[in-house]
Amino acid sequence: MFFYLLPVLLVVGACKEQFTGVNFNPPPAGEQLYIDSSYQAAVPKQESKMVLLEDFTGLSCVNCPYADDEDSVLRAQYPNQIVSICEHTVIGSLSNPYPGYGALSDSDALVNYNLFGNQGSLPYGAIDRTIFSGQDTILQLYGAWGGFMSTEVTLTPPMNVDIVNQIYDTTSGKLTATIQVTYTSIMNEYNYISAAITEDSIIDPQKNFTGWVLKYVHQHVLRKFIFPVTGLQLETSGSHSPGNIYSPGNTYLVKFNTYINKKEWKPAHCNIVAFVHEETGRKLKVLQATISHLKL
Amino acid sequence: MKRNFVISIFIILASINVKGQDKLQVNGSLMLNTGLYQYDSSLNTTNSQYLHQLSSAEAWFTINANYDGFYTTVRYDLFENSQLINPNEDYTAQGLNFFSVTKSIGNFTFTGGNFYDQIGSGILFRAYEERTLGLDYAMQGIRIIYKLNDSTSVKVFGGNQKNRFAVTPQFIRCAEIDHLWGIGKVGFNTGAGFMNRTLDDATVQQLITDINNLPLSARFNPVYNVYAGTFYNTAIWKNFNWYVEGAAKSKEAVFITNPTTDSGELVNKNGYVIYSALGYSRSGLGINLQYRKIDNFILRVNPYDNLLVGVMDYLPALSKQDAYRLPARYSISALPQGESAYQGEITYSFDTKNNINFNTSQVFDPTGNLLFREYYADYTKKFNPAVKMVTGLNSVIYDQSVYESEPTDPTVHTITPFTEWTIRLGKSLRKSIQFEAQYLFTRQDVGDFAYLEAEYDLAPKFTFTLLDMYNDRPVLPNAPKLHYPGIFTSYTVNQTVISIGYTKQPEGIICTGGICRVEPAFSGLKATLNTNF
Numbered sequence: 001m002f003f004y005l006l007p008v009l010l011v012v013g014a015c016k017e018q019f020t021g022v023n024f025n026p027p028p029a030g031e032q033l034y035i036d037s038s039y040q041a042a043v044p045k046q047e048s049k050m051v052l053l054e055d056f057t058g059l060s061c062v063n064c065p066y067a068d069d070e071d072s073v074l075r076a077q078y079p080n081q082i083v084s085i086c087e088h089t090v091i092g093s094l095s096n097p098y099p100g101y102g103a104l105s106d107s108d109a110l111v112n113y114n115l116f117g118n119q120g121s122l123p124y125g126a127i128d129r130t131i132f133s134g135q136d137t138i139l140q141l142y143g144a145w146g147g148f149m150s151t152e153v154t155l156t157p158p159m160n161v162d163i164v165n166q167i168y169d170t171t172s173g174k175l176t177a178t179i180q181v182t183y184t185s186i187m188n189e190y191n192y193i194s195a196a197i198t199e200d201s202i203i204d205p206q207k208n209f210t211g212w213v214l215k216y217v218h219q220h221v222l223r224k225f226i227f228p229v230t231g232l233q234l235e236t237s238g239s240h241s242p243g244n245i246y247s248p249g250n251t252y253l254v255k256f257n258t259y260i261n262k263k264e265w266k267p268a269h270c271n272i273v274a275f276v277h278e279e280t281g282r283k284l285k286v287l288q289a290t291i292s293h294l295k296l
Numbered sequence: 297m298k299r300n301f302v303i304s305i306f307i308i309l310a311s312i313n314v315k316g317q318d319k320l321q322v323n324g325s326l327m328l329n330t331g332l333y334q335y336d337s338s339l340n341t342t343n344s345q346y347l348h349q350l351s352s353a354e355a356w357f358t359i360n361a362n363y364d365g366f367y368t369t370v371r372y373d374l375f376e377n378s379q380l381i382n383p384n385e386d387y388t389a390q391g392l393n394f395f396s397v398t399k400s401i402g403n404f405t406f407t408g409g410n411f412y413d414q415i416g417s418g419i420l421f422r423a424y425e426e427r428t429l430g431l432d433y434a435m436q437g438i439r440i441i442y443k444l445n446d447s448t449s450v451k452v453f454g455g456n457q458k459n460r461f462a463v464t465p466q467f468i469r470c471a472e473i474d475h476l477w478g479i480g481k482v483g484f485n486t487g488a489g490f491m492n493r494t495l496d497d498a499t500v501q502q503l504i505t506d507i508n509n510l511p512l513s514a515r516f517n518p519v520y521n522v523y524a525g526t527f528y529n530t531a532i533w534k535n536f537n538w539y540v541e542g543a544a545k546s547k548e549a550v551f552i553t554n555p556t557t558d559s560g561e562l563v564n565k566n567g568y569v570i571y572s573a574l575g576y577s578r579s580g581l582g583i584n585l586q587y588r589k590i591d592n593f594i595l596r597v598n599p600y601d602n603l604l605v606g607v608m609d610y611l612p613a614l615s616k617q618d619a620y621r622l623p624a625r626y627s628i629s630a631l632p633q634g635e636s637a638y639q640g641e642i643t644y645s646f647d648t649k650n651n652i653n654f655n656t657s658q659v660f661d662p663t664g665n666l667l668f669r670e671y672y673a674d675y676t677k678k679f680n681p682a683v684k685m686v687t688g689l690n691s692v693i694y695d696q697s698v699y700e701s702e703p704t705d706p707t708v709h710t711i712t713p714f715t716e717w718t719i720r721l722g723k724s725l726r727k728s729i730q731f732e733a734q735y736l737f738t739r740q741d742v743g744d745f746a747y748l749e750a751e752y753d754l755a756p757k758f759t760f761t762l763l764d765m766y767n768d769r770p771v772l773p774n775a776p777k778l779h780y781p782g783i784f785t786s787y788t789v790n791q792t793v794i795s796i797g798y799t800k801q802p803e804g805i806i807c808t809g810g811i812c813r814v815e816p817a818f819s820g821l822k823a824t825l826n827t828n829f
Contacts, residue, residue, distance in 0.1 A: 017517075017519055017520055017521065019517035021500075021501070021504035021508075022504055022507050022508060022515055022516070022517050022518070023508055023515075024512065024515055026512055115501060115504075192505070228508045228509065229508070230504065230505040230508045230509075231505065231509075232509065233506075233509050279502060279505045279506075284501075
């Protein structure tokens with residue numbers, strides 16, 4: 001029997017894993033998200049919960065406009081409580097642009113789509129990157145968004161997140177900003193911060209069931225995630241009780257430098273999105289999000 | 297599902313007709329521990345059991361049934377406010393925690409459910425239970441053993457490691473071949489083993505995120521699979537026996553302690569272990585020499601597990617398992633990240649009444665720094681059938697900063713003389729008195745300790761024990777000289793042993809079979825019941 005096992009072992013040994021997810025590329029020149037400082041501050045008043053809605057979509061995805069509509073309905077139902085990112089994802093031909101027009105897909109969107117449990121089709125959405133009760137994946141069909149959103153907006157976030165001190169150089173396109181994170185509750189697991197640039201009002205053809213809509217208005221389109229895509233860990237700092245990683249009053253000033261692509265984007269339509277999230281196995285939950293229009 | 301499985305088994309067993317009942321064999325055991333906690337400010341006992349629950353219990357109730365070649369085991373576990381698994385928690389849960397069915401057909405033996413097993417000496421893989429440490433690394437899966445002939449067997453199994461009442465999501469596969477053979481008068485037991493563990497998606501995703509937060513130069517692709525293999529051989533010739541085992545594992549993401557910064561690091565490393573034991577024994581003389589080198593041989597179901605959680609292999613400390621309390625105070629565990637260890641032991645009997653035992657062990661870190669050294673010697677004398685004495689000396693160098701993760705603590709140096717006298721009483725010699733006296737000299741850690749114990753044994757039913765451990769010369773000035781007394785009694789009736797006692801004990805390391813963990817300080821009442829039926 002040993003000799004029957006031997007070729008099995010050889011085959012197993014010869015198989016190689018395919019790797020994905022780790023970024024070996026240096027950050028683009030001048031791009032970086034980093035912790036500038038941390039300190040202990042007075043515990044501030046708790047801000048309202050802002051839910052992150054990530055809509056994975058594609059230009060040739062005929063159902064995707066319905067997901068856009070659902071996003072608009074929810075934003076009207078919960079004003080100033082939803083931060084939306086439309087992440088154009090390369091899934092087969094669903095991301096193909098109209099002939100002669102440019103694509104909106106971003107490679108970071110595919111990284112996230114795979115991380116959240118690739119469903120192989122579009123549209124799918126992630127609400128605060130949460131696996132809700134009774135579900136086994138982060139990604140949900142747009143018909144279910146409303147139900148999950150109704151509970152998510154009622155949560156009390158354990159920190160305030162604000163974007164401050166934006167400086168944008170209109171000549172070079174360099175953007176520098178600070179994200180201030182101040183904890184209002186105890187947290188016992190490490191948190192991460194991510195930041196992205198989105199753009200509103202992009203006119204680009206979109207396919208639906210009747211054909212191509214040539215002047216479709218795309219909102220909240222992901223232009224880039226600030227490096228690193230999977231988030232920067234907020235190292236323990238400041239005063240905290242034994243056993244806690246973060247305590248009320250712990251404050252982090254997270255800075256980033258990035259460049260706005262003035263040739264292809266309209267800076268006046270750009271936004272900075274920032275959010276704090278967990279990273280514990282499958283639990284990637286977003287705890288609080290914020291958005292700020294790019295100040296020219 | 298587990299409940300239905302067990303009910304089905306018992307329905308099958310219960311439906312056996314009268315003719316078949318004489319083939320049914322049932323036996324079992326019950327092990328029960330319970331504790332009542334008494335708050336003691338001098339021991340700094342602030343666990344919730346002392347402040348709130350005031351009691352705890354653990355129980356394991358096992359039933360084994362054997363009918364017509366079907367061997368079934370079920371075990372019901374109970375934990376109430378228990379700190380056995382994790383000294384810092386009060387764990388409460390109960391339920392069916394072990395079930396298995398084994399059936400032999402021809403040269404095959406099949407097992408489904410939970411089982412304990414190992415590959416080689418356990419260096420590569422071992423699924424085992426150690427209740428005194430709160431460890432239960434049972435597998436849940438399928439095992440197949442095939443006997444090619446009387447001297448060769450092949451074993452394969454696969455499944456998940458248990459974690460309390462659940463199973464971990466990582467899958468483990470193992471295979472082993474074992475062969476007995478000889479050349480002339482030299483006998484060999486040769487074997488090889490293979491292990492593969494596959495991580496789950498969630499763990500790999502977490503690794504990716506953490507790797508992406510590393511500096512670019514430190515990043516690597518985390519693999520789902522780790523592969524490990526081992527080759528072992530025992531050679532027996534006349535009075536000599538020689539065991540050699542070499543094991544290696546492929547690269548995978550592991551957390552190590554950076555020796556320079558003393559902080560945790562996520563790295564991509566492979567590893568190996570080389571172990572050899574040479575023994576010689578004849579009437580009156582036994583010599584045993586062991587050597588082991590470990591290089592980054594960290595095998596866990598999940599790289600994020602720590603301490604004794606999720607351990608897949610068995611690397612016992614290469615040091616003497618001291619039976620006496622004070623010599624055992626500074627016991628070590630093996631360091632999977634890296635160590636070189638040597639142990640030598642000589643046992644010599646001058647005659648039937650006098651024998652000596654000498655043991656030494658030394659452990660070095662990968663850079664050659666001494667981490668542990670022990671010299672142990674004892675002399676046993678039987679004056680007559682009624683009086684027996686053991687006297688000895690133990691000396692230890694113990695790097696507390698490494699073994700207890702206390703970077704600022706100095707290395708501990710101890711000298712511990714001890715003596716034990718057993719005096720049998722009465723014409724039948726069924727009664728006995730036993731005295732123990734030990735003294736640990738050290739100017740590090742918490743200082744000198746004295747230990748006295750007296751036990752009165754009324755075989756076969758009763759024993760009574762009085763003991764005291766006394767911090768005679770604390771290191772810190774003005775530190776109180778604390779007593780840690782204990783009074784125990786046990787009662788044995790047939791196969792049942794019941795013991796109850798009141799004790800205080802300081803925080804320390806408890807080791808069983810070379811595996812150690814921190815035992816918190818205790819103050820209160822302990823009662824145990826052990827029975828077999």
